[in-house]
Amino acid sequence: MKSITKTTAARVTAVTVGAMLLTAAAAAANADELVGGDSTVDVTVEVAPLTEPGVLAMTVAGTEVALTEGTSDAPAVREFTGQLPTVTITDTRTAEEIPDAAAWYVLGTTSDFVGDAGQAPIGAGHLGWRPNLVDGGASGLVAVGDEVVTVIDAPTQGENNVGLVDQELFASAWDSEDVAADGAWTANADLFLRTASDVAPGNYTSKLTLSLFE
Secondary structure, three states, X not given: OXXXXXXXXXXXXXXXXXXXXXXXHHHHHHOOOOOOOOOOOOOOOOXXXXXXXXXXXXXXXXXXXXXXEOOOOOOOEEEEEEEEEEEEEEEOOOHHHOOOOOOEEEEEEEOOEEEOOOOOOEOHHHEEEEEEEEEOOOOOOEEEOOOEEOOOOOOOOOOOEOOOOOOEEEEEEOXXXXXXXXXXXXXXXXXXXXXXXXXXXXXXXXOEEXXXXX
């Protein structure tokens, strides 16, 4: 029994001494003092601006046109007129970003005029337009499309009395690279709705869609 007691006491003593030695080492580390001054290193980085590729884009200066009645040359015809909000085409691409032989163009088409009280619709063929170039750029190579008159009009050039039923040319540049240096172009259009004099009264709504292609 005495032999076991001694062995146990020896082990306990060894553990206790070990703990004391670790404590002393930690105390010595905490006692270290700074020798001389600090040394610093400046860290720099240059963040270059992001280079976005150029784009060809179209914006329209408004989302609504209210047509108002004017005076028609034909007594059996009622005419309502207004102006398409200014359309702007911008091209921020470099010459290298433009495909060879590319050309851009804007087409327009409209839906039937639908009444708000169950009236018979007024067909899209009753709406015509006369595109106008506001700013064609310095190159002079941007052009607007021809006048399109309505289905109840006599043609003014060719067979253009079809209304805006199909995609009609609004504006174009037949060489995108040649005109890209201009940067931007603007155009609008005179709109005219012509109907028979016995058209049902009420409010009508249509959607005119412009689409940019290249």
